[in-house]
Amino acid sequence: MxxxxxxxxxxxxxxxxSAFIIWIYATEPRNIKEVTAGAQAAAGAYEIxxxxxxxxxxxxxxxxxxxxxDEWNAADPGRRDARTQFYIAxxxxxxxxxxxxxxxxxxxxxxxxxxxxxxxxxxxxxxxxDPGLQMHxxxxxxxxxxxxxxxxVGDFNPFKxxxxxx
Amino acid sequence: xxxxxxxxNRALVRYILLPMIFxxxxxxxxxxxxxxxxxxxxxxxxxITLIFSVMVMLxxxxxxxxxxxxxxxxxxxxxxxxxxxxxxxxxxxxxxQAFNTVLPERGLLKALFCFFFAWTLWNNxxxxxxxxxxxxxxxxxFGTAFFLKHMFLASLFAPGGGWAKxxxxxxxxxGTLGTIDSQTFAPATGYISFFTLLLYVAGLVLLTPRPxxxxxxxxxxxxxxxxxxxxxxxxxxxxxxxxxxAALEAREPQKRLDTVEVTxxxxxxxxxxxxxxxxxxxx
Numbered sequence: 428m429x430x431x432x433x434x435x436x437x438x439x440x441x442x443x444x445s446a447f448i449i450w451i452y453a454t455e456p457r458n459i460k461e462v463t464a465g466a467q468a469a470a471g472a473y474e475i476x477x478x479x480x481x482x483x484x485x486x487x488x489x490x491x492x493x494x495x496x497d498e499w500n501a502a503d504p505g506r507r508d509a510r511t512q513f514y515i516a517x518x519x520x521x522x523x524x525x526x527x528x529x530x531x532x533x534x535x536x537x538x539x540x541x542x543x544x545x546x547x548x549x550x551x552x553x554x555x556x557d558p559g560l561q562m563h564x565x566x567x568x569x570x571x572x573x574x575x576x577x578x579x580v581g582d583f584n585p586f587k588x589x590x591x592x593x
Numbered sequence: 594x595x596x597x598x599x600x601x602n603r604a605l606v607r608y609i610l611l612p613m614i615f616x617x618x619x620x621x622x623x624x625x626x627x628x629x630x631x632x633x634x635x636x637x638x639x640x641i642t643l644i645f646s647v648m649v650m651l652x653x654x655x656x657x658x659x660x661x662x663x664x665x666x667x668x669x670x671x672x673x674x675x676x677x678x679x680x681x682x683x684x685x686x687x688x689x690q691a692f693n694t695v696l697p698e699r700g701l702l703k704a705l706f707c708f709f710f711a712w713t714l715w716n717n718x719x720x721x722x723x724x725x726x727x728x729x730x731x732x733x734x735f736g737t738a739f740f741l742k743h744m745f746l747a748s749l750f751a752p753g754g755g756w757a758k759x760x761x762x763x764x765x766x767x768g769t770l771g772t773i774d775s776q777t778f779a780p781a782t783g784y785i786s787f788f789t790l791l792l793y794v795a796g797l798v799l800l801t802p803r804p805x806x807x808x809x810x811x812x813x814x815x816x817x818x819x820x821x822x823x824x825x826x827x828x829x830x831x832x833x834x835x836x837x838x839a840a841l842e843a844r845e846p847q848k849r850l851d852t853v854e855v856t857x858x859x860x861x862x863x864x865x866x867x868x869x870x871x872x873x874x875x876x
Contacts, residue, residue, distance in 0.1 A: 430604050434676045437608030441679045444616045451620065457632035 456505075464505020475511055476502040487514065488559060492522040509547035513555055513565055516540035520572055524592045528582070529575030538576075541569045561593035607804055608676050614796040615680075615687035621789040622690025625698075626779035634778075638689040641707050642696065646689035648714040649731070650681075656722035657819070659684075663803035677804060684800065691793045694786045695738035698776045702746065706738065723819065724802060732794050739790055743783035750777050 450469075456462045467473040483498030496518050503511040519537030523530035545551050545565045553565040562568045571593060581587075623636040638646075653659040664677045692710065697703045713734055722730070749761060817828055 429601060431672060433601070433604045433608050434672050437612060438672075438676055438679060440609060441612040441616065441683060444613065445683075448616060448620045452623065452635050452637050455633070455635045457630075 460504040461506065464507055468505060468507045473505060473507050475508045478502075480511060484514070487518055490521070492518040506543060507547060509544045509553050509565075510555060512540050512544035512547060513553055513568065516544060516565075516568055516572070517560065517562070520568060520575075521592060523575070526588045526590070531576055534572045534575045538569065538572045541565055541572060545569070603805070606799055607680065607801075611680050611796060611799060612683045614792055614799070615683035618687035618789050618793045618796065619683065619690045621785055621792075622687070622692075622694040624782075624785055626781045626785070628777050628779045631779060631781075636693060636698065638686070638693045639696070642689045642692040645692045645710055645714060646685050648711075648718070649688045650685055652714065652717055652722070652727060655718070656724060656727035657802050658724045658727050658797075658800070660802045663805075673804075684796070687793055687796065691735060691790060694789050695735060695742050697742055697746070706742075710734070710738070721821070728794075728797050731797065735790050735793070739786060743786050747777070747780075747783060 450465075451462070454461075454465055456465055464473055479498050479502035483495045483502060486492075486495035486498060496515055499511050499515050499518075500506075502508075506512060516537045519533045519540060523533030523537065544553055548565065555563055555565075557563070562571060623638065625634040625636060626632070627634055650659075654661050659681070664681060665674055669677070696706050696710075717727075717730060817825060820828065
């Protein structure tokens with residue numbers, strides 16, 4: 428009887444631990460905070476820090492993009508909130524936008540963030556109703572970031588200086 | 594310690610401690626720490642490590658470190674079979690991740706390490722092994738690979754360091770036409786890898802060939818049959834003990850004595866105490 432109990436506990440423990448390892452390798456958290464946040468999200472208890480999110484939004488509108496991203500990262504340490512990830516991607520877009528070119532490194536990071544936002548949103552569609560933005564959906568932002576990284580003859584078009592930042 | 598307590602402790606080791614050790618190895622085997630951001634990087638086991646793990650499992654079975662019929666069998670209860678199968682599966686993935694932790698991530702070095710691992714395992718497959726030698730061989734194999742990757746190569750390609758190291762690294766890279774492309778990680782990666790390998794070896798030491806130990810006499814007979822003929826003879830002589838003294842005396846070689854005929858004749862004039870010995874006349 429005692430052996431059967433030990434066996435049953437052992438089987439349950441092995442399966443749980445294995446599931447945890449598979450989850451870790453699938454989500455690839457970057458630090459302990461992300462592991463904790465991921466576990467909270469799995470349990471449905473994850474929430475972002477709203478105060479920090481609002482502070483980051485203020486910084487974003489003042490074009491302090493790096494500071495805004497730091498605040499958003501602190502508000503969403505587990506990178507589990509689709510809306511926050513969308514704003515982070517948007518900040519990369521705006522910081523990397525120039526009249527004649529788009530910064531590739533920033534666009535790449537923006538693309539990673541917007542992909543996370545799309546993955547996190549239900550049905551893979553995310554709409555952010557913010558009058559301060561000109562792109563309201565994640566797919567729109569993604570397309571814009573990808574366009575900025577593409578190389579084409581149009582890059583030499585002098586009329587590009589007349590385009591506007593979204 | 595009573596038999597009941599001993600049996601319970603064995604069950605705890607087999608069903609809980611061993612899977613926990615092997616799964617921890619599976620978790621930490623692919624973990625690296627980024628040198629700049631100190632972020633976790635997870636490397637799932639490459640295909641080659643899964644193949645190496647199959648080779649090692651075959652070695653374990655061949656070297657009787659794992660007696661598969663004793664672990665899994667139709668005469669065992671279903672729950673026991675499931676539990677044993679899970680333990681063996683965790684051993685398989687732990688072995689794959691133990692290889693993963695000492696294998697360079699890319700480039701020529703990865704290919705070289707893979708070649709030498711495959712060579713060693715293939716050679717081992719044709720060697721005569723007992724359990725102890727097999728475990729020792731595994732520990733030495735992983736220890737050597739750990740030293741090469743996390744101590745020698747890591748120090749050679751570390752971002753800081755003196756001129757001598759930089760020059761050696763430069764010539765190594767130029768000499769191999771840039772095919773050596775070692776990825777640098779934070780020093781914590783070496784510590785994690787060391788701990789992982791230590792756990793893996795501890796798990797192997799705790800892993801018994803059979804889930805329940807055999808009775809002493811049967812285990813002795815089984816071990817005797819595994820020995821080469823010469824050692825079997827030595828065991829037989831040792832068990833038989835020293836021979837009785839009577840038997841030893843009987844085996845002493847007989848001394849052969851030449852018989853000499855002695856004759857004499859009585860002389861009356863001479864004193865009676867003296868005896869003259871003369872040669873017997875030829876017939």
